[in-house]
């Protein structure tokens with residue numbers, strides 16, 4: 001018999017959301033979470049993202065069926081969870097703006113996509129309505145997406161950790177080094193914070209290792225067919241020091257499609273403006289219903305600008321490498337004309353776990369060893385989808401399931 005029912009690898013938002021779901025049917029001590037970094041929250045995708053709650057408009061059901069479904073479901077779950085648990089989140093709404101007729105046509109196809117994906121209340125608006133909603137945004141037309149918003153990912157991941165009651169079964173500074181199968185169990189070799197190696201067995205292993213998920217998958221099954229294609233994005237920020245810099249919604253350009261060096265296509269959302277929360281305590285006061293009404297702060301983030309990607313990228317390379325901020329300005333000027341070079345300051349660098357040759361999330365039991373559930377390519381909109389992804393994992397490993405997990409490739 002295994003030492004433990006389920007072991008989660010990775011303490012980012014996905015691993016923690018899975019831990020939270022597992023706590024609904026497993027007792028403390030029947031599941032554990034291993035995280036290689038000693039600090040929590042760790043330096044990972046979860047701590048370095050744009051904090052946008054996506055509506056689910058960018059993902060088509062044919063090429064990205066999981067992203068299309070889990071983003072819309074996750075969006076709904078996330079707002080509800082944040083309201084119940086007083087996590088900083090706000091449904092700001094979003095504008096996807098077109099500055100010429102070609103982009104305007106792209107918005108029409110995105111509107112069709114929004115309807116196919118059942119995203120509520122998306123509509124196309126003209127320049128005078130744009131002006132009414134966001135007077136400082138200049139555009140020919142836009143899609144207004146009311147279910148988009150912003151969230152503080154770190155408060156979310158902390159809350160999920162607390163609610164999951166992992167306690168001493170959250171092993172920080174513990175890196176998975178090797179995996180093997182024996183008698184239908186998975187044997188894990190891990191290193192402790194003191195660098196000692198030890199082994200234990202688990203019935204199920206949930207691989208939520210972010211940028212390293214493909215590596216973990218291959219530790220057990222060297223034939224795992226997918227490879228992470230890391231994409232590094234840098235973001236800047238500005239303070240709304242002048243009235244013409246004020247903005248209160250997420251503002252995105254029309255998305256474009258880029259071809260990766262391996263020939264596959266990747267949708268890039270473009271350099272966008274994202275409001276942030278106020279850090280002033282008095283702005284986060286309780287309302288009459290005892291709920292927090294979180295106020296927006298004065299900082300707006302601008303980014304990410306994706307410049308480096310692929311195998312040559314070091315996965316801990318978080319240092320700013322942009323000699324000039326003018327590249328950002330070029331991207332944003334067409335729809336946000338008042339922004340000046342001197343307004344911009346460095347914000348952060350983040351690296352996304354995109355997959356080569358595969359445009360969807362990969363959430364499937366391993367082909368050869370179905371006790372291992374691989375979560376690979378959990379890039380954007382992974383934060384938005386996290387609670388929906390966790391429910392999917394729970395269904396895959398719950399003792400109540402009837403036919404056992406199915407592999408994607410069978």
Ligand SMILES: Cc1cc2nc3c(=O)[nH]c(=O)nc-3n(C[C@H](O)[C@H](O)[C@H](O)COP(=O)(O)OP(=O)(O)OC[C@H]3O[C@@H](n4cnc5c(N)ncnc54)[C@H](O)[C@@H]3O)c2cc1C
Pocket residue numbers: 009010011012013014015034035036037042043044045046047048049050051052053054174175176177208209210211212216233304349350351352353378379380381382383384385
């Ligand atoms: C720049 C950027 C902007 C983004 N913007 C958005 C957005 O606005 N909205 C949105 O919905 N999504 C966004 N995303 C995507 C979102 O952040 C990710 O999908 C999500 O954070 C993935 O979480 P994760 O838990 O899978 O991975 P991570 O947060 O990367 O966590 C994986 C963890 O696994 C650990 N690990 C790795 N290997 C091992 C090992 N051998 N042993 C033990 N532990 C290990 C790592 O240390 C890490 O802590 C963005 C991502 C980036 C980088």
